[in-house]
Amino acid sequence: xxxxxxxxxxxITRELENEVLRVALERFSKTYWNxxxxxxxxxxxxxxxxxxxxxxxxxxxxxxxxxLKMVKENVESLGGSFYLARNADAxxxxxxxxxxxxxxxxxxxxxxxxxxxxxxxxxxxxxxxEVVETDLGEWIIQLRNEKPSHxxxxxxxxxxxxxxxxxxxxxxxxxxxxxxxxxxxxxxRLRQKFVDADVGISGANVIAADTGTVFVIENExxxxxxxxxxxxxxxxxxxxxxxxxxxxxxxxxxVITPNATGQLMPVYISLITGPSRTADIELKLTLGVHGxxxxxxxxxxxxxxxxxxxxxxxxxxxCIRCGACLSECPVYREIGGIIWSYKYMGGIGAxxxxxxxxxxKAAPIAFTCAVCGRCKAVCPMEINIPEMILKxxxxxxxAGLTPQQLIxxxxxxxxxxxxxxxxxxxxxx
Amino acid sequence: xxxRFLYWPGCTTSYLLPxxxxxxxxxxxxxxxxxxxxxxxxxxxxxxxVLLGDYESFSSLAVDVVDLISAEEPEAVITNCPGCYxxxxxxxxxxxxxxxxxxxxxxxxxxxxxxxGKLRFRNSAKLRITYHDPCDLGRHSGIYxxxxxxxxxxxxxxxxxxxxxxxxxxxxxxxGLLRLSISQLSTQIAVTRIKDDIAPLNVxxxxxxxxxxxKNLRDGVSISKLIxxxxxxxxxxxxxLVDMLIE
Numbered sequence: 248x249x250x251x252x253x254x255x256x257x258x259i260t261r262e263l264e265n266e267v268l269r270v271a272l273e274r275f276s277k278t279y280w281n282x283x284x285x286x287x288x289x290x291x292x293x294x295x296x297x298x299x300x301x302x303x304x305x306x307x308x309x310x311x312x313x314x315l316k317m318v319k320e321n322v323e324s325l326g327g328s329f330y331l332a333r334n335a336d337a338x339x340x341x342x343x344x345x346x347x348x349x350x351x352x353x354x355x356x357x358x359x360x361x362x363x364x365x366x367x368x369x370x371x372x373x374x375x376x377e378v379v380e381t382d383l384g385e386w387i388i389q390l391r392n393e394k395p396s397h398x399x400x401x402x403x404x405x406x407x408x409x410x411x412x413x414x415x416x417x418x419x420x421x422x423x424x425x426x427x428x429x430x431x432x433x434x435x436r437l438r439q440k441f442v443d444a445d446v447g448i449s450g451a452n453v454i455a456a457d458t459g460t461v462f463v464i465e466n467e468x469x470x471x472x473x474x475x476x477x478x479x480x481x482x483x484x485x486x487x488x489x490x491x492x493x494x495x496x497x498x499x500x501x502v503i504t505p506n507a508t509g510q511l512m513p514v515y516i517s518l519i520t521g522p523s524r525t526a527d528i529e530l531k532l533t534l535g536v537h538g539x540x541x542x543x544x545x546x547x548x549x550x551x552x553x554x555x556x557x558x559x560x561x562x563x564x565x566c567i568r569c570g571a572c573l574s575e576c577p578v579y580r581e582i583g584g585i586i587w588s589y590k591y592m593g594g595i596g597a598x599x600x601x602x603x604x605x606x607x608k609a610a611p612i613a614f615t616c617a618v619c620g621r622c623k624a625v626c627p628m629e630i631n632i633p634e635m636i637l638k639x640x641x642x643x644x645x646a647g648l649t650p651q652q653l654i655x656x657x658x659x660x661x662x663x664x665x666x667x668x669x670x671x672x673x674x675x676x
Numbered sequence: 677x678x679x680r681f682l683y684w685p686g687c688t689t690s691y692l693l694p695x696x697x698x699x700x701x702x703x704x705x706x707x708x709x710x711x712x713x714x715x716x717x718x719x720x721x722x723x724x725x726v727l728l729g730d731y732e733s734f735s736s737l738a739v740d741v742v743d744l745i746s747a748e749e750p751e752a753v754i755t756n757c758p759g760c761y762x763x764x765x766x767x768x769x770x771x772x773x774x775x776x777x778x779x780x781x782x783x784x785x786x787x788x789x790x791x792x793g794k795l796r797f798r799n800s801a802k803l804r805i806t807y808h809d810p811c812d813l814g815r816h817s818g819i820y821x822x823x824x825x826x827x828x829x830x831x832x833x834x835x836x837x838x839x840x841x842x843x844x845x846x847x848x849x850x851x852g853l854l855r856l857s858i859s860q861l862s863t864q865i866a867v868t869r870i871k872d873d874i875a876p877l878n879v880x881x882x883x884x885x886x887x888x889x890x891k892n893l894r895d896g897v898s899i900s901k902l903i904x905x906x907x908x909x910x911x912x913x914x915x916x917l918v919d920m921l922i923e
Contacts, residue, residue, distance in 0.1 A: 256858055263864055273872075280840075378771030577847045578854075581864045617854050617865070618727060620815035633816075636852075640729030649728065653857055657730050660737070665687040666724040666856065 252650035255586075255611045262582045270404045272580055279574045280511025290505060297627035300502045303495045304628060306485075308555050309430035309460045314456040314489045315546065323461025325521025325540035326534045331486070332630040335365035335603075342448070342481055343370060345543055346665045349479055351376055355437075357463065357470035358382040359450030360398050360568065361483050361547055364603055366589055367448070381469035383433050390417045396584035397592065399507045399570035404583045433621045437469070447477040447539070451484035452503060452568070458520055461544065462496045464503060466514040474519060481538040482519070486546045487555070487564045493518070499567055502627050505563040506569035507631045540566075550602035559638040563598040572622035572632060576614055587615055594622050594632040610648040613639045679712035684748035686757030688887040696887060696913055700756050702780060703919045704710055707789050711754065717744060724764035726853050727853045735771050742768070742776040756782035756915055758812035758819075758886045765817065781813065782915050783823045783885050790829050796923040803833035805917075806879045808869070808893060809839075809845035811885030823885050830921055838873045846873060848884075850892035866896025871904050882912040883917050 262268055265295050287293055307314055319329040332338035346354065354376055362368065368378045368389075380389040384401035388394065389411050395401030402410065411424040415430055422432065441447075449470055453462040461482050463470045474480050490496050497516075504513050523538025534540050573593045584592030589608040591599040597612035601667050613636055622632045643649055659668040681810050683704060685697040704711050721739050725734035745753060755761050764779040789795040807827060811820045820842045827835045849855070849865025870893065874882055882897075884890055893911045900906045912920075 256860075259858060259861055263860060276872075288790060328868055403860065575844075577849065577865045577868070578861065580846075580868060581861060614857065615854075615861070616852050617811075617847045617849065617862075619811040619850030621811075621844075621847065624815055624843040637729055640727070641731055642729070644729045650857070653853065656724050656853065656856060657728055657733060658762060660720045660722070660724060661733065664719050665691050667691055669691050671691070 250484055251457065251611070252614070252652060258586045259582055259615070262586050267406055267409045268583055269403050269405055271409075272583055274406070275400070275403050275574075278579050278620045280290065283505060283571065283574070286505035286509040286511055289511060293502075293505065296498055297502050300499050301565060301628045303490050303499065304567070307490045308561065308564050311486060311489065314491065317456040317546070318454060318459050318489055318546070321456070322521065322542075322544050325459060325542070327459075327521045327544060330543065330545045332545055332547045332549070334549050335547070338483065338545055338549070339367055339370045341545055342367060342483065342543075343374060343478065345481060345541075346371065346374070346376060346446055349445050349541070351479070351538070353377045353379070353383050353440065353444045354446045354448055355379050355440050355444040355473045355477065356385070356447070357449040357465065357473040358385055358401070359448065359483055360395070361450055361485050362448065363395060364549065365483075365547060367483070375485050377438065379444070381437050381440065381473055382465075383430065383467060383469075386433055386437065387413060390414070394588070394590070396588075397570060397573055398568055399574075400449065404585055407510055410450060433509070441472040441476040444473075444477040445495065446479040446481060447473040447475070448481045448483060449474045451482050451488055454484065455493040455496040456489050456492070457492045460493055460496065460518050460520045460546075463517040463519065464500055464507075464513045464515070465517070466508070466510075470517060471517055474517060475538045478535060478539055479541040479543070480519070480522070481543040481545060483545045483547065486548050486551050487566075489546075500667055501568045502641065503567050506571040506625075506627055551591060554598075554602040559637055560598055560602070562628075563595060563602075563635060564631050566599075567628060569627065571625045571627065575621050575625045576616055577619060577621060579609045582615075587612060594636055595630065597639060598632070598635050601642070606643055606646050606648055610643050613643060614650060614653065677897060679710050679748070680751045681709055681711040681773040682745060682748050682753045683711045683713050684718075684721075684753050684755040684757075684760060685713075686755055686760040686887065688759070688891065689757055690718065693887050696756065696890070696915065699913075699919045702917050702921070703755070703786075703915060706922065707785075707794055709785075712748065712814060714744065714748070715796040715813040718784060719744060721760040721763045723759045723767070724853060726763065726767050726904050731771070731918055733793050734767070738768055738771055742772065745777050750777065752767075752780050754778050754782060754785055755787065756885070756887065758810045759888065760816065762816050765888045766779045778875065781815075781817075781819065781822075781885070783819065784828060785807060787826050787829075788823050788916055790826060791828050797830050797921045798923050799831050801830060803881060804834045804836060804879045805883050806874055806877050807841070808848065808874075808884040808889055809842055809880055810884055810889045811845070811847050811851050813885055815843055817917070826918065827883060831916070833917075833921070836877045836879055838877065840873050848892040848896070850888040855892055862892060863895050863899060866892045867903070869893065870896045870900040870909065871906055875900070875904070875906045879909070881912055881917075883914050885914045887913065893913060900912070
């Protein structure tokens, strides 16, 4: 069982020697710290918001069955389709069918970790569909054929210089390392894609059951385009995102934002309640005006119900995906999220991975945690991630997935009374 | 038998920092504290087993350790190791379902002695220091103020806080068995702690209250000096600092 750990450690060494990563994470860590702290200083009711947010999430997870039923009824009554996907394959199959039904050739996407979780892009590309990520960070890593290294900042492992290099290669011309110029290029290159796309796929940050409303939080405006310009919108998210009311969803959005980006409010929160519609002509309800005509909500289970039923890990489903735990993690600060992930990264990622992709994929992530508790201190939902890491390690041990090097520590304690394996002559009393 | 206190240095101090356990023993002696050591009978507290998720081995070890300690009938167990401290105060009661013995971290003992006027310091110190919160003492056990109160009680010692301190303190990198399992990563975290959080403060020394932090930060200081040309900071356990400056 030790071989995977040895090669994983070699990957860690390579990341520690990765100069681009080192510079990028140093810049990120300082900027994020200052941004979050200054935002929280300007939010006097933050502690009220986050405590209330935890109550809402806890209640919602307990009553998820009825909330999902409400969402389904509401979405369907609005003229949309609702699909509860038991696993990744079912979700991918449903979305593929929708794309097939519209003879889709071009899909634009706004940021969604759940579509990463279910490997949606790969499946659509295999079918010959062009898939374009429109979030700037996601677009950058798509150009580089990489995976996101952070749930909020997918390209945070890269410096401006490295991104300019990537753009230069993709465009075949020399692009300067200037954020403004890089953003302009993305704007120019992606503008027409929104118009030409047959299908737009988005995630959801929160979903309100009482109206079936999806909250999509963003700053760039790409999610608005992606969910609005194409005639089909598919919203893909996890079942744990549902809360009772629109007000609850707004409150959670207000907790996500300062923790995610250090903003008081994001530039945009799109509230989407079904396909676009009009009744301007004789009050005849007609679907599909300037926005999508066809609307699908796909909520993925993929291990989540199991997590919610597991008393050791239930609270991991309270996670609102703000990323504060990653942004403040001392291990993340050194190695980032490319190697420290399967799809989800860091401490909370280890827990999520155990349920969405299995224990084997979770093992390297879990054994890289310092169990220092910084994540728990910064988590607005007070999720006890370090405690869950220990419980996950217990399951990994039982599954035979603990690296031999760590088993040796246990053996040393048993045989030599110390974890280091030091043989000491016993003093005669 | 008969000694009021049991000094439990823990494996890291005992095996890797014997000079620290000597200092601690010396300090206890000077304070007139009647204590004894388990010496050859000493066991691991089992915290590494908790960190491994090996709760089965941990539970059986904990029973043995409780027997071992109870046999000495100490009024309290004194330890300078926050890992042992957390393990005794949090995981022993959780797994054994009862409080078996009283545990004091060295900082509590020292601070009580200062308050009682039993510890007096020389007036000659002139030291600008910062304090690194050990995860097991701070975030995991909620002890932030006691060590700071000690430091601010010492004349001539100026405590400069890091921007990332208390619950925001960055781990030294030694937590979660990383020091033993992925040592390169562990040391790199210490280097960042030194370079980003400590170097800008222009202090003379880094004080902490954990043997693992002590070892990891010392490694971090030498590597950070080599790569980033940061100062050759003296890294001291609070026990060492107190013992050095005692009257």
